[in-house]
Amino acid sequence: MSTPSTPPNLDKIISSLKAGTTKKILILTGAGLSTTSGLPDFRSPKSGLYAKLSPLQLPYPEALFHISYFKHTPEPFYAVARARHPGNAVPSLAHAFLSLLERKGVLRFVVTQNVDGLEGDAGVSKDKVLNVHGTWGTQRCLKCRAPYPDVKMKEAILAGEVPICDQDGCGGTVKPDIVMFGESLPEEFEDVERNILPEADLLLVMGTSLKVAPVSELPRKVGASVPRVLINNERVGDFGARDIDVLLLGGCDDGVREIARGLGWEEELEALHREAVERKEIIAREEGWNDKEEGPSLDECIAKAAEKMKMRMGVSEGHRRMLEGHLGEKLRGILKRDT
Template sequence: MSNPSKSNSTLAPLCTSISSGRITSILVLAGAGLSTSAGIPDFRTPETGLYAKLAPLNLPYPEALFHISYFRHTPEPFYAFARARHPKNLRPTVAHAFLALLERKGKLKFVVTQNIDGLEVDAGVSVDRVLNAHGSWRGQRCLKCKVPFDAGRFRDAVGKGEVPICGVEGCGGAVKPDIVMFGERLPKEFDDVVENVLPEADMVLVMGTSLKVAPCSTLPRKVGGDVPRVLVNNEVVGDFGTRERDVCVIGSCDDGVREMARELGWEEELDEVWREAVERKERAVQAEGWDEENEPSLDECIARAAEKMKARNGVSDGHRRMLEGHLGEKMASILGRMNL
């Protein structure tokens, strides 16, 4: 069994297999750790993780920020997060660029990402090789009537830290980006990956994930024992280290891919792909008209949202609208019975 704390003894022969063409079909499972150096905190790290930063909002539980049942009546905390961490504020990382380089080299089979930032595509990975298992920010629609919402109006609302509200007459529902929240079903394409893509993979690369959220967490266990599995993560997770061909590269995703790039002789190409990706994203942000001057930090956005909710005794605008709607229906029913 390979020692999870010692990666370099097994990484070299694995990279030789990639360089020589014995490995040509790599399936990647990416988690939050892929984007931490872009400015998105991971979820569970004490004190610095996203869930720790949410304390001022007094959520019933940290995951409520991304739970559909909570979003339905209190979307303000989510949009406090969104203002500071919308993908327009983010640039692809070295780790994202490594995925694009794998594709350029003809080694990438597919990417399943648990992230919603879309930075894999920003880095240069083909759209048809990426499954955003938890959705993405590339579209938005009303949660109530399901009508798509204008991208420009959505951008303006997010930039102001406001909840975008549906403009369809008589609706007034909160708008939600096309991400998959807790309590919602994953896209059917996930099953297609399990049935059709996974069996063709000759290596699985798992990056920056705790492997605690099903069903994505089950993917590494579904490949055969003869398929090498590589973990690039700050700690050993899941059942990594239990198979003879497992390789564990312990550290950040950026450091891990640089170690792999050195073994592969790809360092200069990796930096070039990364530079191109960052420049391309900056041009796109400018073309879309995002104003990045004096953007508040995540902590500032959370503090402002907490202050607003405190001033309303914890009742959000969305919850208030919902209550008013129920009261209006009840009043109409009473007046109807009275023939008024």
């Protein structure tokens, strides 16, 4: 029997999980999964990353993550790299929930748009996760494609500098192995659509605006009889259009806690989360990342980079106009297509 605080359709899903008839959960996650880990999302009106970028005078906020703009002007990307780098971020309760689902034997697969790798930090197996936008785990030179040492990458990020290839005679810009706008998604994404999506008996979408194609189309492609659960601050996509949809509007941690409570898993979830946080904190100390409280804030990183760019380029306003004239129209068309 449902309670006033629990949607009836969620009660049905919880009952199905308890009965063992739901066994293959497909999960799609976005930046909202990591906000309580200290990594801001992108599109929240006041706290999101895009809302904070004006000091950098980008042609468009999304240009920060476009490969064309990065090749021309990588400084803005690395301005926010320290504040957004997952080296000192710990898994959220929602990340731990993914790991708990795997332990219970009901997790089919996770498709994440995040590049922070916190699913793995929470204990989710690598073969259960597709990072469609890559990860911060490795990096290479854009010019000669040579791998770049992790230690030097960390030093550059902590200093707020653009890492430069150390191969003799190269001097190219180093880029983390993340997928930017204008780059192709990994081939494994097609396998998800072709083989994993049809198997799913429950779709859980967490912390995403569903504004970046083709990932945003996944919820529409799941079978009409498959329950879909959205955990997000607002309704997105076509959620609510199907009678069996469940909308848990709010933070991801609150949403997974409600599900875990209904399943009787809440204490186990909290314990798993504590273990994951402690494990990641040990790794962060061993690797030399500062505690997030000790590092500069995102606003401070952006302000510092804006000043450095102004001093280095001399005529900041003129440079901005030049960039908008040179790349603006091109980026406008590409970004409309990509987003």
